[in-house]
Amino acid sequence: MCEPGNFPSNSIMPVSMLQGSTLFVVSTPIGNLNDISLRAIEVLKAVQVIAAEDTRQTQKLLNHYGITTRLSAFHDFSDQSAAQRLIRRLNNGDSVALVSDAGTPLISDPGYGLVAAARRGGLAVIPIPGPSAFVAALSVAGLPTDRFSFEGFLPAKAGPRDKRLAALITEQRTMVFYEARHRIKPMLQACISHFESSRQVFVGRELTKRFEQHYRGTLKSALSWLAEDEKHSKGEFVVVIAGGHESAWQEARMRKAEEQVAELRKEMSMKKAVAFISAFLGLSKNELYRRVLEQDR
Numbered sequence: 001m002c003e004p005g006n007f008p009s010n011s012i013m014p015v016s017m018l019q020g021s022t023l024f025v026v027s028t029p030i031g032n033l034n035d036i037s038l039r040a041i042e043v044l045k046a047v048q049v050i051a052a053e054d055t056r057q058t059q060k061l062l063n064h065y066g067i068t069t070r071l072s073a074f075h076d077f078s079d080q081s082a083a084q085r086l087i088r089r090l091n092n093g094d095s096v097a098l099v100s101d102a103g104t105p106l107i108s109d110p111g112y113g114l115v116a117a118a119r120r121g122g123l124a125v126i127p128i129p130g131p132s133a134f135v136a137a138l139s140v141a142g143l144p145t146d147r148f149s150f151e152g153f154l155p156a157k158a159g160p161r162d163k164r165l166a167a168l169i170t171e172q173r174t175m176v177f178y179e180a181r182h183r184i185k186p187m188l189q190a191c192i193s194h195f196e197s198s199r200q201v202f203v204g205r206e207l208t209k210r211f212e213q214h215y216r217g218t219l220k221s222a223l224s225w226l227a228e229d230e231k232h233s234k235g236e237f238v239v240v241i242a243g244g245h246e247s248a249w250q251e252a253r254m255r256k257a258e259e260q261v262a263e264l265r266k267e268m269s270m271k272k273a274v275a276f277i278s279a280f281l282g283l284s285k286n287e288l289y290r291r292v293l294e295q296d297r
């Protein structure tokens with residue numbers, strides 16, 4: 001079986017060393033076709049089949065680099081039969097390269113089931129690292145990178161999205177989100193209603209592409225920037241949001257608690273509502289009571 005240790009680390013893996021029964025997880029460019037590693041090209045040329053999320057998209061990359069390897073569609077996160085077919089090929093001695101439309105497979109892209117099945121079957125799984133939009137954005141955002149949380153896409157529907165954001169109110173690490181053009185404005189709007197509008201944000205648009213743009217400011221000013229010109233909302237986005245300070249999220253929790261007390265007061269006394277919500281959220285009863293009274297004045 002071929003293991004990573006068998007490959008020389010300081011040179012392109014010679015094709016002759018490409019042993020069979022290996023699943024290569026190959027990163028491809030996120031826009032600029034030059035952002036591909038020499039090793040990725042070698043592997044894509046050498047394997048028996050390239051499993052691609054969208055064969056037409058990958059064909060453009062193959063044409064650019066004169067790669068003639070056969071493509072096979074592997075587009076669905078839950079495509080069991082396609083995964084089984086590829087595992088059979090691997091077991092029969094073929095090597096397979098898994099690619100997605102852009103960036104690193106499995107990062108908000110298909111492939112997890114295939115990699116897990118290959119691992120379960122004791123097959124070699126080798127990464128061919130390269131671009132990923134979240135790493136590119138994080139590396140230039142100017143926000144702390146010592147610890148971060150990759151959040152991928154938020155749910156499209158408001159209810160589940162708010163639930164996810166509510167769970168992030170206490171997040172102190174930098175957060176990285178992916179977002180599509182038609183949801184970038186509502187996404188930032190939702191972030192403002194959960195985090196402080198002054199929270200620092202980086203918006204990376206069309207990274208590595210012709211119309212690449214970076215916006216760095218607060219959540220509120222980022223929303224104004226998007227509204228300024230409709231071109232600003234076009235393309236693909238990575239949104240990097242600074243983590244909260246403890247005092248900020250304590251304040252956010254208190255504000256949420258006040259809202260919940262206001263709801264409950266429709267059905268019970270203020271004292272009971274405060275006691276219930278403070279116990280439920282683990283907040284100081286006296287502090288919540290004081291704030292609710294202040295609001296009533």
Ligand code: SAM
Pocket residue numbers: 030031100102103104105106107108109131132133134177178179180204205206207208209236237238
């Ligand atoms: N596997 C990919 C990776 O490693 O980055 C991500 C695939 S995910 C389906 C696609 C999302 O990644 C886009 O909606 C966008 O949020 C982000 N993305 C991909 N390419 C990008 C680019 N060039 N600029 C900004 N965001 C990008």
